[in-house]
Amino acid sequence: MTRDASGTPRRLQEPDGYPESRVEDVNNQHVATGTAADRVGDSWAVGxxxxxxxxxxxxxxxxxxxxxxxxxxxxxIIGNIEHRPPDRFHADQPAPKASPQDRLGTGPRSRIAPRTNVE
Structure with a gap:
């Protein structure tokens, strides 16, 4: 649940085709972020x-x-991405390495900021 511009509580809509969703965080602008999953296990970051x-x-x-x-x-927005492993490698080529931080989307609600450890 979040609040609209007038302060009225609003139930978050389930994304079409993704019956399982989970909110992880809400900011002071009442924008929420989290993950939605379909019935076969595909997970997608959602705002x-x-x-x-x-x-x-x-x-x-x-x-x-x-x-x-x-x-x-x-x-x-911060988050994680899982990459598909390549189909095959040539013996003379090293396997590609995934970047530790990739960007999800574009625009003000879909930028990933670098994650830092807080002690």
């Missing part, structure tokens, strides 16, 4: 606007799942 409408956040090419874990008050 909900202050009226409760969901938006799937873009995934980079080659990724198979995304998870949004937090949002700051500027609308920057």
């Amino acid at each position: 909900w606007d202050r009226d409760g409408k969901p938006t799937f956040l873009e995934r980079p090419p080659g990724s198979i799942r995304s998870f949004a874990t937090g949002i700051n008050d500027s609308g920057e």
